[in-house]
Amino acid sequence: MLQLSQVLLPVDHTDAALRQAALEVLKVKTDQLKHLHIKQRAIDARRGHVSFSYTLLAEVDDESRVLQQLDKTARVQVAEPEEYQLTRPAHGISDRPIIVGTGPCGLFCGLMLARAGWKPILLERGKAAGDRARDVTGFWNRGWAFNAESNVQFGEGGAGTFSDGKLYTQIRDREHRIPWLLKELVKAGAPEDIFIKARPHIGTDRLIKVVRHIREEIISLGGEVRFEAKVSDVVIEDGIMRGVVLADGSTIEGSRIIFGIGHSSRDTFEMLHRHGVPMERKPFSIGVRIEHPQKLIDTSLYGRWAGHERLGSAPYKFVAHCGTGRTAYSFCMCPGGLVVAANSEPGTVVTNGMSSYARAESNANAGFMVDVRPEDFVGDDVLAGIAMQRRLEKAAFDLAGGTYAAPAQLLGDFLAGKASTGPGKVQPSYKPGVVWTDLTTALPDYITETLHQAIPRIEKGLRGFALEDAVLTGFETRSSCPVRIPRDAETLECTGVKHFYPAGEGAGYAGGIISAAADGLRVAEAILRHA
Template sequence: MQHEIELSILPEHISDELYIINQGALRLKIVPSRIKSLKIRKRSIDARGKQVVFRVRVIFFIDEVPAHETRHVEYANVADAMPVLIIGAGPAGLFAALRCLEKGLRPIVVERGKDVQRRRRDLALLSKEGAVDPDSNYCFGEGGAGTYSDGKLYTRSNKRGDVQRVLQVLVAHGATEDILVDARPHIGTNKLPHIIQAIRHTILEHGGEIHFDCRVTDIIVSFGQVKGVTLAGGETVTAEHVILATGHSARDMYELFHRKRWLAEPKPFALGVRIEHPQAIIDQAQYHCAVRSEHLPPAYYSLVEQIDGRGVFSFCMCPGGIIAPCATDKGEVVVNGWSPSKRNNPYANSGTVVQVNLSDVPNSARYPFALLDFQHEVEERAYVVGGGKLVAPAQRMVDFVQRRLSADLPANSYKPGTKSAMLSEVLPPFVDHALRRALPLFGKKMKGYYTNEAILVGVESRTSSPVRITRDNNTLQHPQIKGLYPCGEGAGYAGGIVSAAIDGMNCADAINR
């Protein structure tokens, strides 16, 4: 017999299975010895009251032992099967490849960047010397943007597909089972590369292919049917089913669509800054304490305001994290954030961004890449104001709101360096205005947030793609090109690791159908 109930557990007891069994027995009015096992189905932190607790949904097995669960996924050997060409080895591309294995299709993945081991060296140069390799950086390379920028798995994409299936695949390839139960699952940048390598090995072992350093320069189409792609080295790869999963920073692919006059449209996105506080300030505010308990993780926050009908919100919050340089070309500054699995760095950072609507950008009704150009202009201004070598323009929070150049900047985690600047010289006026109005309001919602100990680092601009590549809602194919499946964040159909993975699986399913 099984009973599922919700319990409130003090942080110091959250890892004590015997304590949880005793609490369950009290609630179920049975002796503890009748509970033979338990399974935690969902776990979250509730910090709304004075006493912080974990809310835990637990299945108790009474007078029975649960059947053994296996997380192994069976994949066919597809060495001689019909090929599916996948452009990009990010979450969308890799999960599309795994789904192809399940469906008896042969995935051929071409990735412009490097494998995770070689990619790591380019990221070191990016942080230390400000040297950007356009094909190997935080956005391009094996695993995509998520590999070296945190691995947060929180999503609201349940309607798009099976979130739990994505998490189970990650567990099968080495992720901790905690991601199956935590309300805000997180893997960590230090652990993700090993998981990505394991996924690569699964694909190769079952007859799939993965090719690195292969940037696609053309998509070959004949009489409305895709026939394959041309690579930068002049080689061609043929296939009549192509999944386009290039990520949200592949501007050269958008330019290709523009030259070919293939359908695409502008898409609203969000733009702003990355804000970093000492983690202790966030812990004190969220946990109502002077010092965070050793039994609690570094605190998280989520903030949102409406300013003149425009959304301003925190995005991709990284407790115990680091601000990273995420430029994909020379002459631009782009920032993002990541955390290691233990989230044990002394700072907390979050993107804090403002809605950018089609009406904010001239020509967006006539030119599908107007918002893309707008995004790039802001990134170029950030580079100029920062002074080069990926040094980022920055300002203390209260100074920013009060339009005052910061006399100095607090210590922070952004390794290429920060330069005191007026962020109003970088941000579009409507973004600058909305942020100034919103930050003091955020401070009223969360004690200690509005402080000059916090630093604003510009710019956070790659929140999502400012372009949507058109596709049919039923077949998921581009309406002008049979066999071409725009997919994931880069095509405008996802907004994170999990939603991109789901979209990749959906495209593979569409091909199978």
């Protein structure tokens, strides 16, 4: 099989044109090309032109002769097999692994261990996806009280259940875990186009079904998934984790305890810290969510092709290195999406974004973030980064009048240094609503200054970004976890606490759905290899 890279075609090309382009790249006659398969399709929207850039797999007669005839500049090579080698357990099960958290990390770790016959017990502080969805949408849209155990951060599927479900990541994947994960996601109900899109996404509407399917498979293999089962304590003796204690006082003992708790389970980090579990401070980012009309973004990036059904709503990405010595960047951009309340503690406001599969809402939104370093934290405490997030989240709540509305400001007013009094042409999508104010009164000066400096820089590459009516909603604080729990490079146990496997985003080894799921697999593999 040969792999052809960067085969460019116009947006409205036909299937015949794709085949013709492959024949030309390969310099073969049509009857020599036995089979042509799309491996990946990216949208190339640089330098004012929009086209599709394909990676193709071709089966041809006499492959080595075809390759020899091509000159070295041709982007053709023998396709590498991308097979994920499943780890065989070193021996049979002795006791059941305990997995804390059913985010992508916990779920895929659980699925792998369940398929190996190890019947894992998954413990989740939040509710099952359906009940959780009722709590979350009730809080956003129907005035229901905020539920500190069932929200956008906590519950089946973890933090990514109410998201755009973007599945791209920059992690290295020599073991081919990612293609395997995509296959499992499709088996569980994700759209098949995630196989070929260079920037695949699932959307909240489908994610809820996907996580439910994975749970059902774990249970069908003898595993157990317990909801509203918060781990409130652990048993550690002589540097060995022996078990976990649930909020109802019951203890579950085990000799392989995986914590895939995400970045928001602050009470759990505090509990682990009290037990002397080693942790390190880690940089993260703080910012605001910015909303533009999606049509403006589409036109800016796709020009005359804006709105073409093959392109869908345009995503964007930017990085701006500023004179403050800091970097502003886009985070978790959601085309055709909504800004959502993503807090997990009462009396706080946190923003993030989500989309459905169709990405059909009228606004585009993205985190507009600035890097924050451990030296910015107040005090030497290892949890000082969490304290900083919490202060800002409480400030956002107070700034908007203490009702769970979010503080918001127009970009033009933000630049002019004045409070906003109402929306312009862009209606904010945040629910339960926004209060117009001056965000800079609560933001650290270096964040405000970096955002200010970044705006004209971003405008150069993304025309319309500096729109005066663009809405800024505050604050975005949960970009990643402010701590890392160190682990042994080989066994992946926490250094200093045996039988304890910190994993995923909360432990500092992932930043997104796919990287967290891949880390869950990595931990399952290590357990199966060494246990």
